Every structure is written in C-alpha cells, then in structure tokens.
Amino acid sequence: MxxxxxxxxxxxxxxxxxxxxxxxxxxxxxxxxxxxxxxxxxxxxxxxxxxxxxxxxxxxxxxxxxxxxxxxxxxxxxxxxxxxxxxxxxxxxxxxxxxxxxxxxxxPVYQLLGGAVRDRILAYTHASGWDVPRLLDAVDARREHGFLAVRAQSGVPGLGTVYGVSEAAAGHERPDRHGTGPDEEIWDTDAYLRHAPEMLAAVREHAGPGLKLLHDTHHRLTPGEAARLGRALEPVNLFWLEDVTPAENQEVLRHVRRHTTVPLAIGEVFNTVWECQTLITEQLIDFVRTCVTHAGGISHLRRIAALAEIWQVRLGPHGPSDISPVALGASLHVGLSTPNFAIQEYMGYEPVVHEVFRHAWSYEDGHLHPGDEPGLGIEVDEALAARFPYEPGYLPVARRRDGSVTDW
Structure with a gap:
C-alpha cells in the first residue's frame, strides 16, 4: 500500500x-x-x-x-x-x-497482530438430542469427528422444543425461514433445573473425564436459579456454563459467583468493552464471549482481550453458523495471536457456504487454524452469492407456561 x-x-x-x-x-x-x-x-x-x-x-x-x-x-x-x-x-x-x-x-492478519502465540486453536462444537440417549449418540459423533470439546444440549421432559432441539430432529439454532414472525416456544424453568444436572451428569459418565464439556442456559435463569444450577453442576466438571442469566445488570453475577465455582462464560450479545468491564475487573466470569463482528471488529476485540488478560479472564468468542466464514476467519487470526484466547466455537457450515465464502482457515483434529494467505484469507464468489436471495427469518420467542415472555 x-x-x-x-x-x-x-x-x-x-x-x-x-x-x-x-x-x-x-x-x-x-x-x-x-x-x-x-x-x-x-x-x-x-x-x-x-x-x-x-x-x-x-x-x-x-x-x-x-x-x-x-x-x-x-x-x-x-x-x-x-x-x-x-x-x-x-x-x-x-x-x-x-x-x-x-x-x-x-x-496474514495474525502476523500483523504480533505473530502466532500458539500453533492451533482449540475448537468446540454443538451436540444435541431430544432425549439423553440421542444426545449421547450426538456427542459420540462429534468426538469421532475429532472434537475434544462439546457443548451438550437436550430437550426437557414436558416441553416441545428447546434451544433449536425438537423431538423430530436436533437442529442448529437458526432462524425459521418464513416472514410471518417468530415461532413461540413454551419454557419451564423448574423442569429444566430438574433435568439439566442429570442430563449433563449422564454425558460426563458416558464421555469420561477427558472431554471438555460445555452447556448453554440461554439467559433464562434468575441469579438465584443460576447459583443453584452452578452448584449442582460442580461435580460434572464443566469447561464452562454459559449465559446463566441476562447480564445487562452485571452486578447480579456477584451473587452467582459467591455461590458456585463452576466456570462462567458470558458476552456473546455484548458489543463493547464497557459491557464486559465489571464482569472482567471483578472476575465475575471466567470467559468472555464477545464476537469479533458484533463487538466492533478486530481492533475492538483486541481491547477486550487486553483488559481480560490483566484479570486472568480468557476469550471464547461466539462463532456458530450465524456468523459467516469471514468473521470466523477473523476470529481465528485474533485467536492465534492472543495469549488469553482459550477456545473458538465452531458449528460448521453447509457445503454451499464454503463455496460462496472460499477460505484459507481449516479444521483438523479438534482444532482450527486461520491459514497463511494474505489478509483474512477469504474471498467471496459474488456470482454464486447472487443466486441465493435474502429470505426473512426469525429466531423463536420463549414464553413461560403462564404466557408471559421470558428471555431467549
């Protein structure tokens, strides 16, 4: 230039x-x-x-x-x-x-950020099943694909759909492809709190101590409920428990932290370092999950990482298939060059997505690498992209059994 x-x-x-x-x-x-x-x-x-x-x-x-x-x-x-x-x-x-x-x-961008501090980046993926036997089969399938870290989610007895998991099939958390507004799911916190510890204990017993096991609560608990769940899950030895409660009021995490030692991960809906500040500086969380795209890019994610490093908080950025291969590549460049980068979420993409977004990053044996092509290592096939027009889609809305809206 x-x-x-x-x-x-x-x-x-x-x-x-x-x-x-x-x-x-x-x-x-x-x-x-x-x-x-x-x-x-x-x-x-x-x-x-x-x-x-x-x-x-x-x-x-x-x-x-x-x-x-x-x-x-x-x-x-x-x-x-x-x-x-x-x-x-x-x-x-x-x-x-x-x-x-x-x-x-x-x-490659990671060289411009100071060069590699690791050889590869640990990845985790999702495994889900409506009941525990199907969940265990899904965990086995992910491990056969080389993953060393798995986020486990299942259905809840008495509920029809949970977190994109349905009785008919286990799917990704993706918008329903229609323009008529979001589907509405029924949620029961008590049923979930009875089921989740048993479900995750079954996964741990089945998979053994070597699997890094994660679980996402999707913001649906109060601080007291989150503390109860965290304490119940301590014997399971989770890698992290994610989004236990809405974190707009960051002080409520003090209550959760006082009552459980389970590692906490929060922040995929955060957009700036200021939203993470209290959680990091008071060590109320163990992992910050801000996404490279939604948090203002590489430049701003590095600020979050630098603050977190001082307080021994690590990064585990959001990265399922609702961010494109461009953002995943950028996150990997940050990850390869950032000391306190712990793990990268990776659900994979449908084959056609890899064709539209040609990328240098790669997955192998439970790890990701951004590749060594100049820049982010991504090129977009615009002609192919034009063959797939926008389709309206909505994530579901959750309601309690009494009809009131609860957090997604």
Missing amino acids: SGTDTIVAADVVVTSPGRNFVTLKITTAEGLVGWGDATLNGRELAVASYLRDHVAPLLVGRDPARIEDTWQYLYRGAYWRRGPVTMTSVGAVDLALWDIKGKATGQ
Whole structure:
C-alpha cells in the first residue's frame, strides 16, 4: 500500500445460502478488495441498511491503511453509539480494512497482530438430542469427528422444543425461514433445573473425564436459579456454563459467583468493552464471549482481550453458523495471536457456504487454524452469492407456561 491509496467503493452483499449473511466489500483505487462480515442474526437488513445508507458514503476517499483512525471516526464521530447494529457495521468495516492491510503487505492478519502465540486453536462444537440417549449418540459423533470439546444440549421432559432441539430432529439454532414472525416456544424453568444436572451428569459418565464439556442456559435463569444450577453442576466438571442469566445488570453475577465455582462464560450479545468491564475487573466470569463482528471488529476485540488478560479472564468468542466464514476467519487470526484466547466455537457450515465464502482457515483434529494467505484469507464468489436471495427469518420467542415472555 503506497500511502496514497484510497477507498473507492464500499458495497453490501446480502446472500442466503441456507441462512442469511451480510458481507461488506471495500475496494481501493489500487484494486485491493477487503471483506468484512456484517451478519446480525434475525436483524440482517438493519445492518445492511446502516452500512449502505450511512457508513459506505463516509468511507469513499479515506485512506484504507488508517484502520484505527477509521474505527475512531465511525465510533466516536457518531452521536448515537454502541448497540448491535452500529457495532456490527463498524466491525464489518474494521475486518475489511485489516483484510486489505494484509493483502497490501502480503501477510496474514495474525502476523500483523504480533505473530502466532500458539500453533492451533482449540475448537468446540454443538451436540444435541431430544432425549439423553440421542444426545449421547450426538456427542459420540462429534468426538469421532475429532472434537475434544462439546457443548451438550437436550430437550426437557414436558416441553416441545428447546434451544433449536425438537423431538423430530436436533437442529442448529437458526432462524425459521418464513416472514410471518417468530415461532413461540413454551419454557419451564423448574423442569429444566430438574433435568439439566442429570442430563449433563449422564454425558460426563458416558464421555469420561477427558472431554471438555460445555452447556448453554440461554439467559433464562434468575441469579438465584443460576447459583443453584452452578452448584449442582460442580461435580460434572464443566469447561464452562454459559449465559446463566441476562447480564445487562452485571452486578447480579456477584451473587452467582459467591455461590458456585463452576466456570462462567458470558458476552456473546455484548458489543463493547464497557459491557464486559465489571464482569472482567471483578472476575465475575471466567470467559468472555464477545464476537469479533458484533463487538466492533478486530481492533475492538483486541481491547477486550487486553483488559481480560490483566484479570486472568480468557476469550471464547461466539462463532456458530450465524456468523459467516469471514468473521470466523477473523476470529481465528485474533485467536492465534492472543495469549488469553482459550477456545473458538465452531458449528460448521453447509457445503454451499464454503463455496460462496472460499477460505484459507481449516479444521483438523479438534482444532482450527486461520491459514497463511494474505489478509483474512477469504474471498467471496459474488456470482454464486447472487443466486441465493435474502429470505426473512426469525429466531423463536420463549414464553413461560403462564404466557408471559421470558428471555431467549
């Protein structure tokens, strides 16, 4: 990059090869192209509009090499800050500019971040089954594919669907592909609290002590209920217990932490370092789960990592199939170069997604690596992407048995 290069175009690509993805393409006068993920599950078009209508016009004419200045310009230069739509948009720009920087210098992004501090990145995947026998079969299947860490979820007796798991089949947590609004599920906390310890104990007994076992509560417990569950799960030796309670009021985690030693992971819905600050500095969690896209890109995720490192909190970023291979690649570049990066979520993608988003990152034997191609190592087949138009989709809404809405 000569230093005189400028951004000449910023285009938004919306495609739906199995599920919706929003991608930002930044092009420079010297012909370099950078890609950024702007997918916000269930609210994709809001980010697409924010980028297309408000951010893209501000980028044309800017120096693509000034990554930090552009981040500050988009974040601090706007009166309305933070929030998932804004930060996902900023994150997409940041990823694309790091991609350009790597391509301009001929280096993979992790080298520009200080180089590798590990040889590969531990990955965890999802296993689910409506009942315990089917869950155990799913865990076995994931281990046969090489995974050393598995998040286990099952149905709950008396409920029809739970966390994307249905009696008919175990599926991913993905939007239902229709435009008529979200499906509504019935939730029963007492039934879950009776079932979860027995279910996870069965997985531990079946899999043995070597498997890194994770579980997600999806924000549905009060602090007292979360503390009870954490204490009940201590004999299971979880790698982490995720999202035990909504964390908007971060002080409530003090109650959970006082009553259980189970490792806690929170933060996939966080968008800035300030949302993580109390949880990190008071060591109320063990893992912070902020996503490289939704938390403002590589530049801002590194700030979160730096704060967390001081307080011995590790990173385990959000990364199921509701972020595109662009964001997963970016997260892996951060992971390879960040000392306190612990684990990366990886559910995999349908084959066509790999065709639309050609990538250098790879999975092998329970681990991921970003690859050594310049930049993020991602190229998008725009012609193929155009064959998959956007389809409206919604994640389900949960209601208690009395009809009142509860947290998802």
